[in-house]
Structures are given as C-alpha cells and as structure tokens.
Amino acid sequence: MFHSGPMEFDATKPSDSPFLRADEAGDHLSDWRFRRAHRALFRGVYVAAQTPVTHRLLAEGALLLAEPGSYLSHHTAARLWGGVVPDHPDVHVTYPRMRAQCSGIAAHRPKARQQVVRWRGLPITGPIQTFLDMSHLLGLVDLVILGDSLVRRKRFTPDHLVTMAEKHSGPHSRLARRAAQLVRAGVDSAMETKLRLLIVLAGLPEPEVDHRVHDSDGTLLRRYDLAYLAHRLIIEYDGRHHAESEEQWHHDIDRDEELDDGGVRRLVIVSKDIHSTPARTLGRITRAMRQRGMTVPPLKDEWRRHFAGRAGDLALPA
Template identity: 30%
Template sequence: MSPSPRPLPPELGGQFSVRRASDAGATRRRMRARDLTRPFRGVRRSVRFIEERGAATERDKKPYAEFRRKRQELIDDAHAYAMVMPPGAFFCGATAAVIGDSLPVKFPDALDVAVVAPQRAPRAKGVRGRKVAEHLVTIGQFEGLRLTSPASTWAMLGRDHDLRDLVAIGDALVQIPRDNFGLQHPEFARATIADLATELARGPRPPSTKKLHEALGLIRVGSSSVLETEFRLDAAAAGLPDPELDMEIHYDGTRLGISEFVYPRYRVVVEVEGDHHRTSRGQWNRDIEKYQAYVEAGWETIRLTSSHIRGREADALQRVAAALKRHGWVG
C-alpha cells in the first residue's frame, strides 16, 4: 500500500496554484499525488474539496437544487482559473451570466474569458477566449472574480443567442425582486432597462447590433421566468391585450395575492407555474388559498404550465383568449 501523501499547508485551502503551493513549501512530487486533481494547468484541487462540495449539494433538497449545484461547480472552476488567468482578463458571456446573475442561459462547457484589445485572447484547455474593444465593456466583481457587468453580459450574449433568448435574459436582469412578504425591492434589481440602453449606446456590436436593439424594445419589468417571457411574447404576437405584470390583487383593502399576468379590465388572471408549484407542499397550499380568494373576489384564473406554453399541443393562447372573451374582450 502506498503511503498517504504528506499533508499540505492548511493555508492553501481546497484549490490553489502550483506556484503558491511551491512558495508554501510543497514539492513538485507532492503536486503529482493522487489526492490532487488538475482543473487547469498550474492549478490543483484536492479530492477532499470535491467530496465536501458533493456532500453539501447532496443535502440540498430545495427546488432548483441541480441549478445551484452546477452553478457552484462553475464558480469553483472560475476561482481556480483566476489563479493563473492573464493579467486584466475577466469572465464574460454565459460564464458571467450564470456566475454573477444566475441568468437563464445554457451552462457553458468551458469558461468564457475575455481580454481588452489589443491583448491576445487566452487559450487553455477548458477556456474559451475572447477579445473585446475597451469601450464596449464594463467590468465588475462577484466573490472576488472579475466579470462583465450585468448590462455588458447581456450585450455580449447577443452574438450567440437569438432574439427570444435575449428578451428572456433581459427580463431576468430587470426583474424587481420581492421579499418573503411580497414587498418589491428595486435596489436589488441587477439592471434596469435604462442600463441596457446605455450599454447599447456605447457603440455598434456587429453582427448582433440590430438584434440587441430589437430585444431591448421587447424587454419588460415583471417577467420572472423564461416561461413567462415566452407566453408574453406569444400573446403579444397573437394580438391579445397587454397585461399588467407582477401585479398585486386586492379586495376590501386586503392583498389576496400577486400574479404574473393580470387583465384588470376583464377580471382575468394568468398564472404560469413552474415545477416548484407542484413539488413544494407550502407553495401548493398557498396557491390553493390564493385561487379560492380570487374566485370569491370575482376573478377568473387561468393556470398554465410548460406543456400549455411550449408543448406539442400547446394551447395557452386559446385558453387565455377564451377567458378574456368570457369577460367581454372582443378579439
């Protein structure tokens, strides 16, 4: 049996650069031990670190646990690469979108890393390099990582995303969060529509300039999921009346609930329900109470799931149009 590797200096933590380890007294041979992995050239990550991360995510049974697990893995990779990344480099694209803003983009299969021209884009295994003009990017920080600001991230995603994706991403950025009491907190919004407009005013971004401007005109405050954005865009294209978004419903001075799409003139509410409405017992019970209160106050509620909006036999628009017509809308 091989002897156990000599313990590493505790100040190195779970992942570290080879140079820092050498400065702390670790030998080259120690850097080749089996209890260390190599996420990037010049970086080591301990197997124990990986196991502890895995155990922590296994304990997470709340909705969207898989997203949080994958996001944490991406953050760990970004911290690892940051130890050896070129001076002045920063994370961008889908990497910045997931790490900094938890935006609805496909998880990147490599770290998106950019530099300002005329620097050369970084090249390394597990890294997708990019070079950008200085006047077209603003840089911020997240947990000590340099990455594009929310508005710059959105604009840079224009190259690789279609119009509907850009609207959904923009909707997510400008959404005004609510706390557990349902109170809005504009100060916690990651960006405003004005921020996105200011970003586009920095200059053209061929070949996505036109697409970005078109997306900007379609972004709205109040859509809190991709499904909601998809339904909103489809409803507008079909000629349905414009709804109020993320609206509070009151009756006799009491707030009955907050709903995604509300047609006040027709007393119709549309709820777009993700899977957590089904899997969370607390959410399920709250929904039942809210919808009963809506009925008693004279509102009709149309509940939609992903199969109604994007399924093979999607009929969300027909369902909502029929409800509106029952309440006096002439389509």
C-alpha cells in the first residue's frame, strides 16, 4: 500500500521503517531534537538515526514518495534480487504517470508488458525483466555479469533467460539476446565473468565453467573457474583473499602440486591482468593453449571494445 500524503507518527518512538514527515506535522519536539533523533533518506522521508541504511530501506523510503502503481526497477531491482551491477547513487523507480522530482530518486517510464511482481512486500520488476531493462543502461560485459550473478542467486536459469530474451523486442533487444547467450551457471564472481568474456570476445574457444572434482564419496575436492579438460589447461582468477588467507595459500600449494602430478597447467590471472593489461593476458593464454596442443584461431578485435587496458598494452604479443 502506498501513501499519497504524510503519515501520522509519534516522534518520540523511533521506527526502523521510513516515514513521511509533513512540514506542518505537530510532533511536540523542536526541529533540532527531531533531526538529532532521525536521519533524512529523501526530502520529507525520515528514519530513526540508529537504523542502518540498506538498499531495501532506501527503496521503501522512495516508494513513500511515489504514486500508486509505481515499482522498483533497474539498478535498485537488480541489487534487491542479489545481482551485481555498477554502483549508482539513486533509487530507481518506475512511475506509471507522474515522475517524482526528488534528489536521490531516478525516475523511469513504464514499458509495455513489463513483468512486475511483489517480492518481500515490495513491488519490483521480476528478475528477467530487470535483466532486460538493464540492457538499456549497461554494456555487454556488465550485463553478462548481472546475468551470471542472478543465475548464481537462482533467480532464473540460463536457458530460461535465453528463451525470454529471444521474445524481447525494441531498443537494445539485440544486446539483451547476445548477453543472455553468454550467461552461464556456476560463476562465483564478476571477475570470473570478465576473464571468461575476455577469452570469448577474442574469439578463443570457450572454456568449461565451474569444473568440480569429487572423491568416490561425492565430497568436493577441487573447483576450477575455467577449464579445457581435454588439453589439461586450467585458467583461474585469484582475488586478494588468496594472498591474505594463510589457509587458502596452503590449499593452493597442495592443489598446485596435485595438478603438477597430473600434468595439468594452471594459469593464474589477477585483477590487473584484466583491467590494465588485457592484451598481455591474451598473449599468456594463447601461449599456454599452444603449449598444451590446442589450435588457436586468429584473434578477433571485439574484446578491445570492452577491455581498454592502459597505454603500452595495445598490441597482442606474437
């Protein structure tokens, strides 16, 4: 239920939920005392000062200012569904008619046949609808990252996403279909997605994602980000936790020794390899592929549009 006007409240009882405060509200407290006990989320929308500010809290506050029939969408919907999207300072709300003029709220107009659901008490675009809507705002890599993260949260399957994207029409529908076809299950992080897309957009064979090794009892022994099993080549992204955790460090040593015993090559990629020196990284990957007996096709240039790198990392190593 939405409130079209100020809510009545007892200012002496802090609430964990956002509320509207009209300028003329008689709260029996001075404005100074009120502001000490509360914090403003938006103009006229407050919450108790000790209440942690979360994406959900901001979403609830934004909806208090919205007309009936409004719903959460775009970046805000993506985050509430557990998806990974670039940071954006505003709460995104789609309004059926009016568009709120309020700092901190990004207003959108509804599109035909948008799927809107009620989730945990909030009106919000469905997960697949959110993915399709974000194709208007994100590039290919960030859109695939969103898709991978929503699959990881079990919001949909890659096959279902592809089916719905094929039915999508209008602006950016081609991007939505392309991104949907690149979404995979079993991806643990945005950096793993970026590493896979660097490989794929360069025209190299797509590796298997999330290969798992179990013992005879079914206990998980090892998990590999990207693997070319037939050629005994594994490519993995290592984040800072591998350097900062002694337990993880010892685990990696044991794993590397096992891989060496089995004649498996493990190529380790870190953040700068993707963000700063993608051309050099592709050179390392193709060199490892050739050493493992793989056929390496001529590289495509599409990766350059999505992985800019830095000066001095423009040409691919021979």
